[in-house]
Amino acid sequence: MNKTILAACCLLLAANAPAFAGDPAEGQKKSQACAACHGADGNSAIPDNPRLAGQHYDYLLKALKDYRSGERKSPIMGPMVANLTQRDIEDLAAYFSSQKGLVLKH
């Protein structure tokens, strides 16, 4: 019984651990193409373009992957991410998610 609880706790911990595969420093180097529209640190000054700073890592990952696969359609973002590798996407998501900006709002 105790072992089951322990196993369940371990699973929960593992599930909640941030799957942080990207390298923020590498992401910053790769973010120059993003800066014109999203701001250098992801705090975009253009209202139509979302702020990325402080956004969740895995949400940014999903957004970039969906643009790349065409699941999410954008005439601007589609071509921007078309040639990104999985590693590029992880690095970019790591960089922008580590910047200060967006917050949880109730």
Place this chain on the structure above:
Amino acid sequence: MGNFRYNRRRQVHDNNESTTMKISTMIPVAVAFGLTVASLPLHAAETGDAAAGQGKTSMCIGCHGIGGYKTAFPEVYHVPKLGGQHAAYIVKALQEYKAGNRSHPSMRAIAASLSDKDMADLAAYYAADAVKSAAK
């Protein structure tokens, strides 16, 4: 006579050149015009009221108001933070969900129930205090 011919040729040449010039200047003008039109907000008519928006968040807070909340379906990831996000972008996202151009089962259903005014109010609420939010 010879001079006349020469001048006439010059004139035709000059005319051709000026026509070419016109077309080449027209392209950037047309592009600039297209960009201006494309960047105009689609739903400019609605002005968001942050206070009214706060009263409409009941369908948002179950996911977007809980720290670390993750989606369960169809993929698992943290739902995006909205605090400090640009109002124009939030409205755009909601309109895309409503129109079916952006797919997420829950967001599509919720956005479908929102009017343009609701979207503007919610966007104003979440976008408010962006500067304070940026300071974290």
